[in-house]
Amino acid sequence: MDPIGRNIAFNSKCNAPVAEHGDAAGLMPAGRIEAILDVLRRGERFLICSHCRPDGDAVGSMLAMGMFLEELGKHADLVTADGIPRVHRGLPGAEHIRTAQLIHGSYDAAILLECDGLERTRLSGLEPFFLVNIDHHATGREYANLNWIDSHAASVGEMVYKLVKSAGADVTPQMATCLYTTVLTDTGGFCYGCTQASTFGLAGELVAAGADPIRIAQNVYFSTPASKLMLLGAALGNLKCDGRLAWLWVTSRDMQRTGASEEDCEGIVNFALCASGVEAAIFLHELPEQRIHLSLRSKGRVNVAAIAGRLGGGGHESAAGCTLEGPLARALEEVLAQLLPCVASMDGEKAADPIEIPSESVSLDRVEVQRDLRASRKRGQ
DSSP: OOOOOTTOOOOSSSSOOOOTTOOOTTOOHHHHHHHHHHHHHHOSEEEEEEOSSOOHHHHHHHHHHHHHHHHTTOEEEEEESSOOOGGGTTSTTGGGEEEOSBOOSOOSEEEEESOSSGGGGTOBSOTTSOEEEEEOOTTOOOOSSEEEEOTTSSOHHHHHHHHHHHTTOOOOHHHHHHHHHHHHHHTTTTTSTTOOHHHHHHHHHHHHTTOOHHHHHHHHHSOOOHHHHHHHHHHHTTOEEETTEEEEEEOHHHHHHHTOOGGGGTTTHHHHHTSTTOOEEEEEEEOGGGEEEEEEEESSSSOHHHHHHHTTOEEOSSEEEEEEESOHHHHHHHHHHHHHHHHHHHTTOOOOOOOOOOGGGBOSSOBOOOOOHHHHHHHHO
């Protein structure tokens, strides 16, 4: 069989040719699924990647895709730029995911799961391959040779499940466990706006296929290391609430003092969002070289994906993120300037003046925001 190249035309299954270096433009979802399956059937060796700092959807969908390709008699290498979070290392087959920075080898195609661009993988060497992009983010982009973006899917794992079912392949208990994990984690425990009737139908099918929902939930939500609990304490000590908006943060010193890792930051933003009356929340943590990572969450009335997109990031309408230049006060000022008008408009208020946070308000031990936001709104009227 000839290796799959950039000039391939996917007309054998979906009767819709693809232009050179192009995508199956105009294909309906079923056509895109068939086009992807055509690539998988015709190829032999595949690379499966997801975004850096992989979460439950990234890990679970990679593992399920690998199992699916193995079921088809194919070879698949699973690679990420960062290690698998502790909470997901017990998933079936997780030991087969390798960590690397540079990709080299012979593959018929590279399958990119939940990535809105090659840069999101933080992997070098992907450009020469035929690229298949499978994504469900509202900010997803058609950058690959073949793109399937479904912003209505609860997780990329749901899209992998559709591929498996469309191919007539078996959903094994191991695959079901990985796919259920993607749904549970990317819906925030069935709390985010992407949760709908079909989401529970999918969860039921995966349980019927062998996923244990109780054990999976316990592994995800009741296996927290002490370092994360200590980091959460530091973040909650910095919590600020103003009407419908809340934010909290940790510094590099907090990370060092608690012995926390990057993965321990996952989910901390939700503790700010759970405050009564809050509609949107921000969690900021310092990265090396004075860069600041922001996690944005919403209860559904604020589109945080649009906010993150304007700041160079992306995600879902209710869960998104981005990385900004520091220091911490500058990053907070930048994101508040974007979020405050959205929150103010919910109550029919006039947008606040740009937030100004003096640099001297930030110390290595604690960040103090010297600003009365309500007074700022009053001046804006």
